[in-house]
Structures are given as C-alpha cells and as structure tokens.
Amino acid sequence: ExxxxxxxxxxxxxxxxKITLECSQTMGHDKMYWYQQDPGMELHLIHYSYxxxxxxxxxxxxxxxxxxxxxxxxxxxxxxxxxxHTSQYLCASSSWGREWQYFGPGTRLTVT
Amino acid sequence: TQLLEQSPQFLxxxxxxxLTVYCNSSSVFSSLQWYRQEPGEGPxxxxxxxTGGEVKKLKRLTFQFGDxxxxxxxxxxxxxxxxxxxxxxxxxxxxxxxxxxxxxxxVFP
Numbered sequence: 123e124x125x126x127x128x129x130x131x132x133x134x135x136x137x138x139x140k141i142t143l144e145c146s147q148t149m150g151h152d153k154m155y156w157y158q159q160d161p162g163m164e165l166h167l168i169h170y171s172y173x174x175x176x177x178x179x180x181x182x183x184x185x186x187x188x189x190x191x192x193x194x195x196x197x198x199x200x201x202x203x204x205x206x207h208t209s210q211y212l213c214a215s216s217s218w219g220r221e222w223q224y225f226g227p228g229t230r231l232t233v234t
Numbered sequence: 235t236q237l238l239e240q241s242p243q244f245l246x247x248x249x250x251x252x253l254t255v256y257c258n259s260s261s262v263f264s265s266l267q268w269y270r271q272e273p274g275e276g277p278x279x280x281x282x283x284x285t286g287g288e289v290k291k292l293k294r295l296t297f298q299f300g301d302x303x304x305x306x307x308x309x310x311x312x313x314x315x316x317x318x319x320x321x322x323x324x325x326x327x328x329x330x331x332x333x334x335x336x337x338x339x340x341v342f343p
Contacts, residue, residue, distance in 0.1 A: 126276075153329075162320055165277070165333040180330075212276050221326045222267055225276025 125149060128213050128226035135203055136234055143198045143229045145213030154196040155223060157212040158182060165212060171196055203233040237261075238325055238334035246340045247313055255308045255321055255337045263325035263332075266299055266306045271320040313341045 126147040152173045157165040167180030171190040214223040265284040269277035283299035290297045296309040323334040
C-alpha cells in the first residue's frame, strides 16, 4: 500500500506570506519529487531529491525551495507567495530500480 | 526539450462507446507509463510499457507502445462513467518522468 501524505490539502493565502507545503511518505523511498500542475494540465517537475541532503531543481523554474533532512520528509517552501504561484502542487516518491512514482493527493494553493 | 503530445485534449462520450487516446513524441523513451488522475487527487499508475511493440491489457483498457518507443496509445472498450478522469502518459528519461499534455475524458451515463 502506497502511503504518501500532503498537508494542507487546500491553502488560501495573501501575497507576501511565507508558506511551507508538507510531504511525507512511509515507504522508505529514497527518491522524492515535487510537481506543479495547473488544472487539467500536464505535470511539471520543479524539484527532486535522490536521498537525504540531496536536492535538485527540475525542468520548470520555480521560486520555491526544498529540503531533505529525513528520508521520509520533503517539504517545499515559498518565502514570499505571489498570485503567480497559484497552482496545484503534487509530491511523489519512488524507489531505486522502479521507475513509476506514487503520488500524494496534492495541495491546491491559491494566493490572493 | 522532450515533449509528449497527447490527443485528443478533451473527449466526451456516452457510456458503452470505444475510444483511443494517443501519446506522441519525437524522442525515444526507455519506457512509458500511463496514469489516471481524478479531480482533487494525484495521478495513479495504470501501466508501464517497456518493449517496443508491447501490448498490455488491463480489463477494458489496452495499452500499446510503438515499435520505435516514441509513441503509445490507450484504447478503452465500452467506456463507463467510472473511466472519467485525466489520462496522462509519461516517458522515462534520465530517471525522471516527462509527462504528456493530458487527455480529459468524460463518460456520460
């Protein structure tokens, strides 16, 4: 059973606020990913990590930052939210030797 | 930049109809995956195809990987309202997934 959690599920916040989106998985996966997805559109990779203390930027430029201090936890932070950050953010994980990814339910972020 | 184009972008059909979704690229992928995503949820893996020409069946869904490993198709037989969702193909490249543009399917009872 794949268990990957994201909190909050929905967030409405004002411009300029600092936010952290949480992602945790209980499968012991080394690889974790953050995607950005506009409604009904494709997913764009914004960050990924292959293990503790390893983080890389994805194909889509993002003003967010990530950290990987523990295997199971991969939070994403926006220092100063803007309306252009309004989107759905999806976290995923996978294990070495397996190419498919397990996705969390996502966080829908609205910046007013 | 590797791109995966899906067609059609939107599809609305009646229950019982058949449909095919296409996923095309100019790039070769080591494997290709299909996901389905329901509103408010993350994508869920349906199938992975690895070998050029491979055909996989999952109940009423048939997936095919092109001989050159650049394209794929998903065929649904006798669609049901439960098939409604966003279908995404994803190619594997350098240990990352490149997602297609998506096909939104709506099946009406």
